[in-house]
Amino acid sequence: MNCCGLLTANKEPVPLKSVVVELQVRDHVATVVSTLNYENKEDKPLEAVFVFPLPGDAAVCHFSATIGQTQIVAEVKEKQEAREEYDDALSSGQQAFLLEESEQSPDIFSLSVGSLPPGESASIRLEYVTELAVQADDGLRFCLPAVLNPRYQPQASEGASVQVTSVPASLVPYSLSFSARVSSPRPVSKVESNCSLDPLQYLNTEQTQATVKLATGHKFDRDVEVLIYYKDAHQPTAVVEAGQASAKPGSLMGDPVVMLSLYPEFPQAVMSSVASCGEFVLLLDRSGSMDCSMNSKSDQTRIGSARDTLLLLLKSLPMGCYFNIYSFGSSYEHIFLKSVEYSQKTMEEALKKVERMGADLGGTEILKPLQHIYSQPCIPNQPRQVFVFTDGEVENTKKVINLVKKNSGSHRCFSFGIGEGASSALINGLAKEGGGHAQFITGADRMQPKVMQSLRFALQPVVVDISVTWDLPKGVSVTVLSSPITALFQGQRSLVYAQLSGKSSKAAEGCVTVKYSLAGHPSQNQLHFSLTPAQDTGLTVHRLAARTLIRSLEMEERESRREQDGGVKKKVVELSVQSGVSSVFTAFIAVNKGDGEAIKGPLVRRNVPTPGMVHHYSHARRQRSMATATFGSGGSSGGPSFDGNRSFACGRKQSGYMLTADTFGDGGRDDDFLSGARSARRSQQCSYMLTETGSNIFASDRSFCSFQSRPVKQPPTDPLLQLVSLQKASGCWVLDPALAAALGKTSEEVESTKPASVNQEVWATILALIWLHGFKMDAQEEWELLAMKAASWLRAQNAPCVTECVEAGNALLGCNVRKDALGL
Structure with a gap:
């Protein structure tokens, strides 16, 4: 299966040659431009179909195709109308391009490139905008989804399944290049990624602008995740964006739109409880x-x-x-x-x-x-x-x-x-x-x-009675486009989009107040902002606001569908067409209506594969033995066993074919048992395929497969988890040989150093806390809550000689942890 050239797993040529992604981040909003380059190297005209993931909250706002010197910009139309226009174009020998969102999930899109003649190239440009989510460590997360796993379709569910062609990363027949430009009012402190990056390049001395790109040789075996860190990230901000000059005043695209980023600050006294x-x-x-x-x-x-x-x-x-x-x-x-x-x-x-x-x-x-x-x-x-x-x-x-x-x-x-x-x-x-x-x-x-x-x-205490009130100059009114805020957490951002109508003087200012109640304490946060529109924002805020409103209306439509009310769907289509932002009821359609000759010959469909998850198995193990099993044509969920060690269970009936596996009897990890399988194209009855690629096995729909084996020797337990597993529900530890082992000491060492006036559970709990603070501060986020519970239990014991215990515990474990650091 290690094929050469542009081939799918079925040995069909793939017309997609390369994907180039350019990311532009302004503060916490990202604009992403993807360019997909196609070339038909076959001797017949092709239709290439590519099903791929995008961030679920992305607003797709531009789609165009370039063939030779001709650029065709797609329009947003009602989905059925767009599909019919696409089919009509193909049947009359014209080139056409269709981009549509999956009806089941808003993070899957399908791109159809129709009638690509032999020897012809086409370049597709796709643009979307998205907000970047705030992580627990204050980083802003951007993810370029590269891996599209087959989605499991529940039995008896409505709607056609999304047909995904996926192969292991090593077989993806096109390249990816990725670059990012970051700009913010605050300095960019660092940029991290799960993939290798070239060094960050600052573009100015204030370090508020920087560029970064993927190192060469990136493999498609993972999503590309980028984390961006700013200094003083938690600053509330407001961006007012001018409307589109050509749009009708009073409409969403014609009026100014404001995007508020709110970071409520809660009283420390309340947060510590x-x-x-x-x-x-x-x-x-x-x-x-x-x-x-x-x-x-x-x-x-x-x-x-x-x-x-x-x-x-x-x-x-x-x-x-x-x-x-x-x-x-x-x-x-x-x-x-x-x-x-x-x-x-x-x-x-x-x-x-x-x-x-x-x-x-x-x-x-x-x-x-x-x-x-x-x-x-x-x-x-x-x-x-x-x-x-x-x-x-x-x-x-x-x-x-x-x-x-x-x-x-x-x-x-x-x-x-x-x-x-x-x-x-x-x-x-x-x-x-x-x-x-x-x-x-x-x-x-x-x-x-x-x-x-x-x-x-x-x-955290639940925040209740959340309200947002606006104070605007006379003659300016506001229409909030976002759903009401229902949850507030310390350090987490809340976004509000609103349409501003009416006229104001140039120096006018607005104010928004967020009021809420936390553990019985009424609180409020205020943000003052200028009503002067920001320049050069490229309608990003309008498109994000339109996307927010579209998603909200789509949810409403699913509710109203039961009442046979088509009014909400009509609103979504109108808003989607007006704003140029995709929705579940619309699609982007581009048709090349140039004077070129009609494309002749039957159209051949080629599904472009996406990277799918690969399950890794180790190859080099001793005591190898071969085992084979044949699935009968009537078999269902039960599977044959491999030497009594391993079984392959399947959730669908299949026609018979042989699966071969290496099995190992040396008590190794579960993942070591199966190291190779012969690939086979399933009959129509089964929806997945197994592929062998060197020492990896890939199932194109792993949702239907489960591997089971006899119990195997477990790997050594993580020392932290070993200690944690010994804690009681109340928060204390018990003085026993298991605790001594977890602390790296003998039972005698632990018992002989205990101060005489202290009971065993208090001593054991203080030792556990000292060990956590002395050796595992790098993992404090993981054990902080259970340590708080332990300290609370200790305080409730009113134990004598706590200071003496801490000193004796430090001496035993070779630490230098202060009593107040333990919460005592």
């Missing part, structure tokens, strides 16, 4: 794709990292709260019939079950477990917090987000996208509509600090 109540519902993806590695250099699987994270989460929950753990694939399970009070007994019961969780539940049907969670009555005075962990390979994204929005009054939803190719539309949509916070774990990221950051948000 952590809630001791809440119902925490943890929802874990156990589909087959969770068996993939976290990244190409990691041995740890997504499901393994999720298990470690649940251990930390469960240890960090406050006494007095309630919790439950759901897991899902094609079906779903829950540990308790309903949420239970958090105690040593319930925590231990949950952890035992978490330890046994594998990526063995098949597909990715997230809707049903969410419906079950929302059907459970809320517990009085215990605010519900739902944590969703998924690699996001679902197809009914809009249905899931709609369900969360419908139940937004009863809970907050925190979402975590795991691994390359997680759906940004799903992860961001869950958090936005659920009033929570979204995090993405990609590349070498550790899941634990990001999840613990979200737990800190969940334990």
Whole structure:
């Protein structure tokens, strides 16, 4: 399968030669221009179809094609009309180009390049604008999705599935080049990426402008993630942008639009208190794709990292709260019939079950477990917090987000996208509509600090009674385009878009006030801003505002569809056409109506592959033995076994074909068992293909595949997780040989140095805290909450000689940690 030249996995030539991406970041808004260069090297005319991901909240605002010296700029039209125009153009021998958003998920687009004659080249230019999300460490995150994982379509779901052709990164037959230019009123302190970058180049002495680009030789095995850090990032800002001169005054594009970035600051006294109540519902993806590695250099699987994270989460929950753990694939399970009070007994019961969780539940049907969670009555005075962990390979994204929005009054939803190719539309949509916070774990990221950051948000007092009021000069009125703010967190940005109508003097100023109540304390933040429009913004703010309004109306349309009301859809189409921003009901269409001759001959369709996730298996293991298994034509979900060690389970019926695998009997890691498979094109009945590429195995729809093996020897436990696993629900540790081992000491050393007047649990807990502060400060975000719980438990004991204990503990462990640093 290591083919040469421009070939797909089916050995068909691919007309896409290269992708060039230019990113321009202004403060926290990004404009992205992608140029896709096509060339038909075949002897017949082609139609190239490329299904690819974009950020879920992107506003696609320009699409054009250049053939030779001719440039054709696409128009936005109602989707069915655009499709018919495209088909008509192809049938009459004209060249045409169609760009449309998937009806299932707003982060997947399909680009059709029609009637590319033999020997002809075409260059497609695609432009979109997007806001950059604020990360827990104040970095602004831009992600260029390169990996498009096949999306799992639930059984009996409506609508056609998105047809994705994907291959391993090593077989992607086109190149990617990526460059970025960053400018901001504040200095750019650094730019980081999960991919190799050339050094950052500053363009001025103030360091407010900089450029950076991907190092040469970038492989398509991951999304390109860029993190941008500014000095003094948390400054509220307002940008007023002038309307389009050619647009009608009073319309969205004709009037000025303001974009407010608000960073509410909460009183420190309130923020230092952590809630001791809440119902925490943890929802874990156990589909087959969770068996993939976290990244190409990691041995740890997504499901393994999720298990470690649940251990930390469960240890960090406050006494007095309630919790439950759901897991899902094609079906779903829950540990308790309903949420239970958090105690040593319930925590231990949950952890035992978490330890046994594998990526063995098949597909990715997230809707049903969410419906079950929302059907459970809320517990009085215990605010519900739902944590969703998924690699996001679902197809009914809009249905899931709609369900969360419908139940937004009863809970907050925190979402975590795991691994390359997680759906940004799903992860961001869950958090936005659920009033929570979204995090993405990609590349070498550790899941634990990001999840613990979200737990800190969940334990913050809930902000209520949020209102935004405007104070504008006489003659100027405001129409707010954004949905009302429903969630505020310390350090997190809230964006508000509004249309300004009427006239004001040049020096006029506006003021916006955000009022809210936090733990019974009424608070407010004010922002004064000039009404003079900013220059050279390229209608970016207008397009982002239009996108915000379009998404809101689309959600409304899904509600009104049940009432057979087409009015909302009509509004979306009008707004999309007027603003030139894509929507689910419209598409970009460009037709080359030049005087060239009609293109003759039957049109051949070529699907352009995207990079898909590769599951890595080690090749060099000893005690090799070959095993083969044949699937019978009537087989279904059960699979044959390989020497009793390994089975390959399949979620669809297939016609018979042979799968060959290397198996190893040396008790190595699960990922080491299967190192090669012969590729085979499935019959129409099966929707995926396995491909062997050197020592990698790639399944084009891994959602339907799950690999299972006999229990194997576990890798050594992380010392931090080893210590954390020994903590009791109350926050204390017990003095026993396991704790001594985790501290790197013998039982005798630990027991003989204990001050005589102190009980064993107090001594054990102080030792654990000293070890955390002395050796694991680099991972403080991960253990901070459980250490606070331990310190709180110690204070409640009123133990004598705490100072003596800290001194003795420092001497034993070779540390120099002060008592006040431990919270004592």
